[in-house]
Amino acid sequence: MGDGTNQQGFLCLADISGYTSYLAGSELDHAQSVLAELLELLVEELTPTMILCEVEGDAIYTYAWDDRFTRGEALLELIESTYVRFRDRVDGIRRTTTCQCNACRLIPNLDLKFITHYGAFVLQRVAGTEKPVGSSVNMLHRLAKNHVTDETGWRGYSLFSQPAIDQIGLNPDGMKHFVEEYESLGAIDTFTLNLADRYTELKDQRRVIVTPDEADFKLNYDLKAPPAVAWDWLNDPAKRTMWEGIPVTSDVRPGERFGVGNASHCQHGKSAVTIQTILDWRPLLYFTIEYTAPKLGICTVELTPDGSLTRIEERYKVTRAPRLLMIPIVRRIAVSASKDTVPRLQELVEQVRLQEAPIPS
Numbered sequence: 001m002g003d004g005t006n007q008q009g010f011l012c013l014a015d016i017s018g019y020t021s022y023l024a025g026s027e028l029d030h031a032q033s034v035l036a037e038l039l040e041l042l043v044e045e046l047t048p049t050m051i052l053c054e055v056e057g058d059a060i061y062t063y064a065w066d067d068r069f070t071r072g073e074a075l076l077e078l079i080e081s082t083y084v085r086f087r088d089r090v091d092g093i094r095r096t097t098t099c100q101c102n103a104c105r106l107i108p109n110l111d112l113k114f115i116t117h118y119g120a121f122v123l124q125r126v127a128g129t130e131k132p133v134g135s136s137v138n139m140l141h142r143l144a145k146n147h148v149t150d151e152t153g154w155r156g157y158s159l160f161s162q163p164a165i166d167q168i169g170l171n172p173d174g175m176k177h178f179v180e181e182y183e184s185l186g187a188i189d190t191f192t193l194n195l196a197d198r199y200t201e202l203k204d205q206r207r208v209i210v211t212p213d214e215a216d217f218k219l220n221y222d223l224k225a226p227p228a229v230a231w232d233w234l235n236d237p238a239k240r241t242m243w244e245g246i247p248v249t250s251d252v253r254p255g256e257r258f259g260v261g262n263a264s265h266c267q268h269g270k271s272a273v274t275i276q277t278i279l280d281w282r283p284l285l286y287f288t289i290e291y292t293a294p295k296l297g298i299c300t301v302e303l304t305p306d307g308s309l310t311r312i313e314e315r316y317k318v319t320r321a322p323r324l325l326m327i328p329i330v331r332r333i334a335v336s337a338s339k340d341t342v343p344r345l346q347e348l349v350e351q352v353r354l355q356e357a358p359i360p361s
Contacts, residue, residue, distance in 0.1 A: 015059040049228035072168035077283035087141030112154040162189040171255030208280040211299040215315035243345040
């Protein structure tokens, strides 16, 4: 990289909303420590799925190649998951602090917005660091100055430019449409999702999870990838087909998103089909599926980051009667299949990781 060749990819800003007014009304030392904690959280969540370019005051600037998200909605899932972690951390700081200074009392005023654009850029090496440059980068930063909050009152949101929406392949119905216009760059259509509403929706959804104590048996393995990448390999039908060794399709139509109620169909031979229906969907954390055809039981797949690894635990609860007879049968089927599929999955993830490894300067 960094050879002046045009690249195509996603450019993303994660910007802490309300920080300027928060800083103006707070004690500097406490305010700075809160900012540092929140910025570290954002870097931890967004990288290495996205590549960190730099920290710009109260914002994180990242980018990713266009083939990083083969399942377009994976980028939106990463944004939503990061927002959930940010809101949980802000709420956690507020609940646990006993300090009555303004910096601590005003923490709930902080929110988070994302600006995502897609386009061409060139990587330029400056002081030993590669940074994207070009008109797409200029547009990204201009888009941070938009009319969303003035028109809607939203402070926590995710704004996508038209090129980003097109590349993701996402249906923008339900998003707020604005046309922003900037001197020398012209007009651009944008589509914005209210993340505060999405946060409430995710929190209010019914939880269906097989706990470790409830599981009849478990399967554990590691993937050398961050949770966002591991999540995509575990859920993208095209990727699943590669490592499961059988055709996997889903009932999600183009432009729609995976979620509770959607089903995957796994074709075993000419006539046998396994249907897995999503009961709970917490992107990058866990998902729970029900084996509805044949009806065998439910399984929660949980992802836990551990350094450069993501630890995967599959927890199975057999519901088909008679349970005492069916538990060892289902366990034998799952364990037998995993002896082929898990090594294949690990090998594919490792191949991609090595292909994406930075070339030494």
